[in-house]
Amino acid sequence: MNTHLVKAYIIDDNPTAIDLLCRLLKDYSVDIIGTQTDTRKARAELAELEPDLLFLDVEMPDTSGLDFWSEVQPMVSPDTKVVFYTAYDKYVLEALRRQAFDYMLKPPNKTELAKIMTRYYEERLSNRQQATGRSHSDRPLLMIVNAMGEHTTLRFDHIAFFRFHGERKLWEVVKTDGTCCTLRHRTTADVILNYSKDFVQIHKSYIVNVQMISKIQDNTCVLMPPLEGIDELHISKNYRHELMSTFYNM
Numbered sequence: 001m002n003t004h005l006v007k008a009y010i011i012d013d014n015p016t017a018i019d020l021l022c023r024l025l026k027d028y029s030v031d032i033i034g035t036q037t038d039t040r041k042a043r044a045e046l047a048e049l050e051p052d053l054l055f056l057d058v059e060m061p062d063t064s065g066l067d068f069w070s071e072v073q074p075m076v077s078p079d080t081k082v083v084f085y086t087a088y089d090k091y092v093l094e095a096l097r098r099q100a101f102d103y104m105l106k107p108p109n110k111t112e113l114a115k116i117m118t119r120y121y122e123e124r125l126s127n128r129q130q131a132t133g134r135s136h137s138d139r140p141l142l143m144i145v146n147a148m149g150e151h152t153t154l155r156f157d158h159i160a161f162f163r164f165h166g167e168r169k170l171w172e173v174v175k176t177d178g179t180c181c182t183l184r185h186r187t188t189a190d191v192i193l194n195y196s197k198d199f200v201q202i203h204k205s206y207i208v209n210v211q212m213i214s215k216i217q218d219n220t221c222v223l224m225p226p227l228e229g230i231d232e233l234h235i236s237k238n239y240r241h242e243l244m245s246t247f248y249n250m
Contacts, residue, residue, distance in 0.1 A: 006120070009051035010035045011042045011068075012085075013060050021055060021085075021108050027186045028117045039068050047075040053120065055104075058086035058095070066091065066098050073099075083116060114191040154181070160212045160227055162192050164205040176212065176227065200246050203236045210246050 008030045012018050018035045025032065033049050036042035039060055046054070054076075058065040069082050081101035084091065085108060095103045102116045160174050165182075171192065173181040192207050193199055201207045202221060214224045219240075221233040235243060 006030045006052045007033045007049070008053040008055065009033055009042075009046065009049060010055045011037075011039060011060070011065070012055075012057040013037045014057070017057070017106065024108055024110060024113050027110075027184060030117075039063055039065075043068075043072055043075075046072055050077045051080055053101075054080055054082045056082055056084055058084050058088075058091050066094055069098055069100075081120065110186070110188070111190055114188070115194055118191065118194045156196055156198065156209065157211065159199075159209050160223055160230075161209060161221075161233065162199070162207040163232075164189075166205065174227075178227065197246070200239075200243050202239050202243050203234060206233055208233060208243075210243070213247060216244070216247065 006028070008025060010018050010021055010032065012021075012035075015037060018037070022032050022035070030053070033051055034042075034045055036045065039062055054069075056065045056069060060068065065084060065086075069084075073080075073082075082099075083102045083104055084095045084098075084100050085104040085106055087106040089105060092103050102119065104112050104116060154173065154175065158175050158177075160176050162171055162173055162183075164171050168182075170185060171183045171187045171189070173183065175181070189201060189204075189207060193201060196209075198210050199207050200210050208221050212223050212227070213221050214228065215222045216235070219235045220231060221235065221243075222228060223230055223233070
């Protein structure tokens with residue numbers, strides 16, 4: 001069964017912009033619990049619905065989204081995060097002063113939304129880790145949303161590499177025990193690379209966790225046991241410089 005982790009609410013006076021953002025958010029199994037073009041109606045709904053993420057247009061006809069957030073913030077859950085989005089970047093500083101979680105320019109695009117959602121999931125996982133008493137020295141966790149809409153978490157040190165499956169047009173995670181997790185159809189290399197500086201692209205079809213590399217031999221990454229027999233991790237010349245720089249500066 002598809003499990004929605006995040007409840008989102010969108011306020012924008014442009015219905016077309018709302019529809020676009022809704023479509024993009026579907027890649028993250030976000031539950032859109034409400035949308036509104038009128039801040040007066042939205043004000044009454046927010047306290048009851050308690051969204052996790054509020055996407056709020058800055059330039060609304062009846063009020064500024066910045067002022068609206070200051071007004072409703074005491075009414076919503078302290079865990080609610082606001083992402084302001086607008087066609088202009090002149091509001092960035094003021095948005096940060098209003099305790100914005102993030103800021104996105106219109107029209108929203110996949111790359112920028114991927115960064116925001118990656119950061120949101122990582123912060124959510126970090127908070128969960130602290131709540132359960134895990135040590136801060138533990139390796140961080142990665143949120144995996146697979147092709148069937150299921151969610152799981154993996155420690156970074158349980159990930160060996162990511163591989164693009166050409167026939168299925170999907171990225172998959174190869175874990176250190178040799179098993180695989182398939183990612184959602186629209187997961188891109190940029191989304192994966194945003195998770196950690198230890199994830200480095202070596203080929204258009206491969207992204208490797210450099211912490212799992214034991215040596216680089218004949219333009220091939222040799223992994224640590226028990227995956228030392230994998231011989232498919234060939235290094236493309238387009239990615240070699242960045243890989244070598246990261247590997248030798250670990």
